[in-house]
Amino acid sequence: MANKEKFISEINNGYTFKGDAIVIGGAMLDGETLNNTLIKAPLKTFNRHGLIAGATGSGKTKTMQGIAEALSQKGVPSLLMDIKGDLSGLAKPAVSNPKIEERQTKIGTPWQPVQFPVELMTLSTKGGIRLRATVSEFNSFCFPKF
Numbered sequence: 755m756a757n758k759e760k761f762i763s764e765i766n767n768g769y770t771f772k773g774d775a776i777v778i779g780g781a782m783l784d785g786e787t788l789n790n791t792l793i794k795a796p797l798k799t800f801n802r803h804g805l806i807a808g809a810t811g812s813g814k815t816k817t818m819q820g821i822a823e824a825l826s827q828k829g830v831p832s833l834l835m836d837i838k839g840d841l842s843g844l845a846k847p848a849v850s851n852p853k854i855e856e857r858q859t860k861i862g863t864p865w866q867p868v869q870f871p872v873e874l875m876t877l878s879t880k881g882g883i884r885l886r887a888t889v890s891e892f893n894s895f896c897f898p899k900f
Contacts, residue, residue: 761781765792771794771796773796773797773798774798775794775795776794778794778795778820778821779793780792780860780861780862789860789862790862792862800821800830806818815840819841823868842872844870844872845869845872847868847869850865
């Protein structure tokens with residue numbers, strides 16, 4: 755029990771920041787999600803490069819979606835590259851289910867379905883704002899003339 759209390763204290767102290775922060779998730783100890791031990795990141799650090807890496811099915815897309823949602827709620831726009839179309843659902847409020855409700859209860863954060871502002875962009879002729887660049891335009895970006 756003392757180890758659990760020390761862990762909770764370390765998490766709560768380690769994820770306390772000056773200024774605004776977004777919640778990324780909740781801490782786990784020995785496979786158990788601990789209520790109100792929030793993993794946060796300072797909002798001011800989201801103007802830097804980042805990487806979300808992991809095996810298939812490990813939650814990379816959901817992590818990226820959660821970060822984009824939290825940033826949107828703070829008024830910060832995001833550009834997400836979504837090759838498979840997994841993130842297009844951000845444009846409509848999600849439908850709750852017992853798994854989502856259980857996870858949010860364990861973490862200790864409320865969850866409400868929200869519709870986020872989304873602009874879909876495309877390189878193809880299919881739906882979305884068409885992004886265009888000719889080969890010569892692209893070439894000038896990669897190989898500037900001196």
